[in-house]
Amino acid sequence: xxxxxxxxxxxxxxxxxxxxxxxxxxxxxxxxxxxxxxxxxxxxxxxxxxxxxxxxxxxxxxxxxxxxxxxxxxxxxxxxxxxxxxxxxxxxxxxxxxxxxxxxxxxxxxxxxxxxxxxxxxxxxxxxxxxxxx
Amino acid sequence: xxxxxxxxxxxxxxxxxxxxxxxxxxxxxxxxxxxxxxxxxxxxxxxxxxxxxxxxxxxxxxxxxxxxxxxxxxxxxxxxxxxxxxxxxxxxxxxxxxxxxxxxxxxxxxxxxxxxxxxxxxxxxxxxxxxxxx
Numbered sequence: 001x002x003x004x005x006x007x008x009x010x011x012x013x014x015x016x017x018x019x020x021x022x023x024x025x026x027x028x029x030x031x032x033x034x035x036x037x038x039x040x041x042x043x044x045x046x047x048x049x050x051x052x053x054x055x056x057x058x059x060x061x062x063x064x065x066x067x068x069x070x071x072x073x074x075x076x077x078x079x080x081x082x083x084x085x086x087x088x089x090x091x092x093x094x095x096x097x098x099x100x101x102x103x104x105x106x107x108x109x110x111x112x113x114x115x116x117x118x119x120x121x122x123x124x125x126x127x128x129x130x131x132x133x134x
Numbered sequence: 135x136x137x138x139x140x141x142x143x144x145x146x147x148x149x150x151x152x153x154x155x156x157x158x159x160x161x162x163x164x165x166x167x168x169x170x171x172x173x174x175x176x177x178x179x180x181x182x183x184x185x186x187x188x189x190x191x192x193x194x195x196x197x198x199x200x201x202x203x204x205x206x207x208x209x210x211x212x213x214x215x216x217x218x219x220x221x222x223x224x225x226x227x228x229x230x231x232x233x234x235x236x237x238x239x240x241x242x243x244x245x246x247x248x249x250x251x252x253x254x255x256x257x258x259x260x261x262x263x264x265x266x267x268x
Contacts, residue, residue, distance in 0.1 A: 122181075
């Protein structure tokens with residue numbers, strides 16, 4: 001009986017650690033504050049860059065830019081890359097470099113917060129691009 | 135010539151305001167801090183609730199729970215509802231009520247931050263459920 005409980009515990013631990021794994025993905029929330037006088041230009045450039053990234057890069061699962069309703073200078077971007085390599089390719093892409101150089105002076109502060117997704121299995125039911133490797 | 139400029143300006147203003155509209159959707163980032171000793175239970179309950187919401191509720195475009203890699207007590211959830219009505223239905227659903235009552239004592243702090251999506255057109259290319267009404 002003890003052996004069964006021990007095996008069951010091991011299975012639960014393995015499942016738990018699998019669940020916490022990122023499957024090689026990179027999930028991030030970027031918190032960006034923009035100078036108020038640059039807001040219109042910044043949003044247009046960011047929109048263009050995010051759209052191009054999702055359309056042109058197979059490894060970009062999602063770049064989803066938003067701003068706070070109560071303070072539109074507070075930008076938040078949910079970013080999901082299929083792997084660290086996909087992220088490295090992304091930051092060398094012409095559209096990202098164009099975004100980075102043109103918006104540099106518009107950015108007041110920038111925090112990149114690495115995240116872990118709680119449910120990898122459900123991700124492929126909510127995102128168009130597949131995130132779970134079979 | 136003045137008339138053409140005036141018309142062009144009007145079109146730009148209309149496009150800009152359309153772009154800023156939420157299309158009736160509700161986009162939110164929930165920032166939740168959990169008591170460290172409740173973390174395992176909390177994540178399991180949240181995972182179940184998010185999965186059920188996306189699966190059972192047509193108006194739930196996305197509930198995507200994450201935690202910070204540097205501090206796993208810091209939970210972030212990106213939530214997108216098709217409309218305010220869809221959100222009202224969600225908070226009355228059995229799975230949400232079950233989540234709310236069982237996790238109440240586990241939550242240290244909770245901030246609901248309403249957001250505006252910067253690019254509505256690209257949303258339907260990244261999320262499985264359609265967000266842009268035709």
